[in-house]
Amino acid sequence: MAVALGLNFHHDTSAALLVDGRLYAAEEERWSGLKHHRPHGRHKGVLTLPAASLDWCLNAAGIDPHQVDSVWAAGMRPTPAGGEWLATEHQELAALLPDPLGRRLRLMSHHTAHVLSGYLISGLDHAAGLVIDAGGSSLGLDFGTARERVTGFDLRPGHIERIHQAMPDLTPSPGGIERIHHSLGHFYRNMAHRVIPPGDEAEGSMMALAAYGDPARYRHAIGELIRHGDDGTIRITAPYGSADTRTPLPLGSRTWTQDSAGVVPLAERADLAASVQEAFAAAVVHIARHLRQLTGAPALVFSGGCALNSHLNGRLAEAAGFDEVFIAPAPHDAGTAVGAALYGWHHHLGHAPLPAPTDAGWGPLPGEVAYGDLPEGWHMLPDLDRQFTPAVAGLLSEGRILGWVQGPMEFGPRALGHRSILAHPGRAETRDRLNRIKQRASYRPFAPAVLATHAPSWFTGNGDPFMNRVTRVRSDRAAEVPGVVHHDGTARAQMVHAGHTGLEPLLQAFHQRTGVPMLLNTSFNLKGTPILRTAAQAAHAAAVLGLDALAVGTTLLISDSLAPSEPALERSA
Structure with missing residues (x-):
C-alpha cells in the first residue's frame, strides 16, 4: 500500500490523501461553515491545521497516520527579516500535525503545488505550466517579502522546470528599497473592489458584469496600467499591482475607490469591468504565448486563483497558440493540497500520475435525512x-x-x-x-x-x-x-x-x-x-x-x- 498526504495550511485550508491511486480531498470550510475557512478579522497569513478535512480523509480511507508514506505542503509564509523562512515555517507547520505526520512533513513551493494540481491529473505528456495568483511562496532573502506572482514551467513526466518568473522592481526611496509588485491577481482584485459593492464576491461579479460593458470607454487608460515586455514580462503601474485599494484611480472626470463601487451608475461600472477584463486577458495571453515559444509544448496547464476566470479560459488556448488548455477542478489555493499529494505520489513515491478525471467527487458522503x-x-x-x-x-x-x-x-x-x-x-x-x-x-x-x-x-x-x-x-x-x-x-x-x-x-x-x-x-x-x-x-x-x-x-x-x-x-x- 502506498499513501501520500497533501495539506494546505493557508488560505482555503484543505487536505488531500492518495491511497493506492484513489484520491480523497476536502476543504476545511465545509466543516467550519466559514468561506475560505477564514474567520472575520483573521489575517490571510495565519497558519491553520485542516483538522476536520484531514480527519475525514484518514477515516474515509481507513488509514492510520503511521501508514502515511509521504507528507507534503505548500510553503507560503513571507520572509522575516534576517530569518530562515523555510525552516521557521516548517517547524511551525510540523508542530500543528499529530505524530508522525509532523516528522514526515516536507515543504514545496506554492506555485509548484498549484501547477501540479493540474498537470498530474491532466493526462498530458509535455505541457507548459502557468500559475498566476495574488502571491505565493517567498522568492528568497534577496527579495525580502517578495513572493511568487507569475510563474512559468516546462512540464514532462518526472520533470518540473521553472522557466519564467515575474520579479518585483527594486526602486530606491527615502525609506530604503521600495518593491513594486506586478501581481495580475492583485490587479484584478484591486479593480474589482472599485467596481463591485461590498457583500458580493468581487472578482466573479466583475467578470460577469464585464459582459454588459463597452471596453472602449476606458481601454486606453486601463491598458496604460499594464505594459508588456518582449520576454513575456508584465509591468503594472504602482500601486495597482498590489493589495493597496486605498489609492484612488483617476479615470476621466471620475476618481475610482472602494467607496465608488456603491454610488457609480451600473453602466459606468460595467464599462470599467469590461476594460479590466480585456486588459487582464491580454496580459495572460501575452505570458502564455511566451511560454509556448519557450517550451514548444502543445498544451498549457493553467492554475492559481486567476485560472478561475472562466471568460479568459474559454479563449486562452486559441489566443495563445496551444492545442488545448487544462484547468484543474480547484485551481485556487485549496487545490495546492491536491498538488502536494500528487507530488508525493508521483515524484516522491515514484508512482504513475492519475488519469484525467471527469468529475471531482472526492469528498464525504452526505448521510441520510432523518x-x-x-x-x-x-x-x-x-x-x-x-x-x-x-x-x-x-x-x-x-x-x-x-x-x-x-x-x-x-x-x-x-x-x-x-x-x-x-x-x-x-x-x-x-x-x-x-x-x-x-x-x-x-x-x-x-x-x-x-x-x-x-x-x-x-x-x-x-x-x-x-x-x-x-x-x-x-x-x-x-x-x-x-x-x-x-x-x-x-x-x-x-x-x-x-x-x-x-x-x-x-x-x-x-x-x-x-x-x-x-x-x-x-x-x-x-x-x-x-x-x-x-x-x-x-x-x-x-x-x-x-x-x-x-x-x-x-x-x-x-x-x-x-x-x-x-x-x-x-x-x-
Whole structure:
C-alpha cells in the first residue's frame, strides 16, 4: 500500500490523501461553515491545521497516520527579516500535525503545488505550466517579502522546470528599497473592489458584469496600467499591482475607490469591468504565448486563483497558440493540497500520475435525512425506488427549483452535481426566481450542466467537466435555454460524461421528458457561506431558501407549498 498526504495550511485550508491511486480531498470550510475557512478579522497569513478535512480523509480511507508514506505542503509564509523562512515555517507547520505526520512533513513551493494540481491529473505528456495568483511562496532573502506572482514551467513526466518568473522592481526611496509588485491577481482584485459593492464576491461579479460593458470607454487608460515586455514580462503601474485599494484611480472626470463601487451608475461600472477584463486577458495571453515559444509544448496547464476566470479560459488556448488548455477542478489555493499529494505520489513515491478525471467527487458522503431533520412545512415522500429519477425530472420540467445532494462532495469552488441547486434552463422566470432566492445580482449568470454527447448541438466551443471555461451558445439554440445564456451569448458549461453518478441519470431522464439535455446548475449554499456538506444542512438550507423540493440519495422531500397532487409526480408514479 502506498499513501501520500497533501495539506494546505493557508488560505482555503484543505487536505488531500492518495491511497493506492484513489484520491480523497476536502476543504476545511465545509466543516467550519466559514468561506475560505477564514474567520472575520483573521489575517490571510495565519497558519491553520485542516483538522476536520484531514480527519475525514484518514477515516474515509481507513488509514492510520503511521501508514502515511509521504507528507507534503505548500510553503507560503513571507520572509522575516534576517530569518530562515523555510525552516521557521516548517517547524511551525510540523508542530500543528499529530505524530508522525509532523516528522514526515516536507515543504514545496506554492506555485509548484498549484501547477501540479493540474498537470498530474491532466493526462498530458509535455505541457507548459502557468500559475498566476495574488502571491505565493517567498522568492528568497534577496527579495525580502517578495513572493511568487507569475510563474512559468516546462512540464514532462518526472520533470518540473521553472522557466519564467515575474520579479518585483527594486526602486530606491527615502525609506530604503521600495518593491513594486506586478501581481495580475492583485490587479484584478484591486479593480474589482472599485467596481463591485461590498457583500458580493468581487472578482466573479466583475467578470460577469464585464459582459454588459463597452471596453472602449476606458481601454486606453486601463491598458496604460499594464505594459508588456518582449520576454513575456508584465509591468503594472504602482500601486495597482498590489493589495493597496486605498489609492484612488483617476479615470476621466471620475476618481475610482472602494467607496465608488456603491454610488457609480451600473453602466459606468460595467464599462470599467469590461476594460479590466480585456486588459487582464491580454496580459495572460501575452505570458502564455511566451511560454509556448519557450517550451514548444502543445498544451498549457493553467492554475492559481486567476485560472478561475472562466471568460479568459474559454479563449486562452486559441489566443495563445496551444492545442488545448487544462484547468484543474480547484485551481485556487485549496487545490495546492491536491498538488502536494500528487507530488508525493508521483515524484516522491515514484508512482504513475492519475488519469484525467471527469468529475471531482472526492469528498464525504452526505448521510441520510432523518425525520428529525425535516423542516417545518415539509414532508417526505415514501421510497420511490425506480421512480425517483423520473419524479425529480418531472418536477424540474414543471419549473420547480430543487436541491440536489448526491454522493461524494465535490472538491473545489463549483457545484458539479453533488451539492447543487437545479432548475429548468429554458425558463427565464425560473432563473429570475432563483436569483432572488440566492440574493444574487441580476447580471450574474447561471451555468448549464449538459450531457457531453449532446453538447456540440448546443455549444460552438469546448466546455470542461469542472465549469472552468465559457463557451458560446449556438445562436439558433440560445432562445431555448435563456436561463443559462449570459448577456454576451456565452455559458460556463459543465460537460457531464458517462458515469457521473451525481447528474448523468437525471440529465438523461430530463432530456427524454423535455428534449433539453441540460439543467441549470448552481451551488447549494446560503449567501455568504460555503457549499454545504451534509443531508441535514441541505434540509435546513432548502427551507431557508424556499426551494420547492430536495433530493438526497433516493429520498425526496417536498415543500408543503407544492401540492402532493403535483402533475409531474403523478405522471412519474
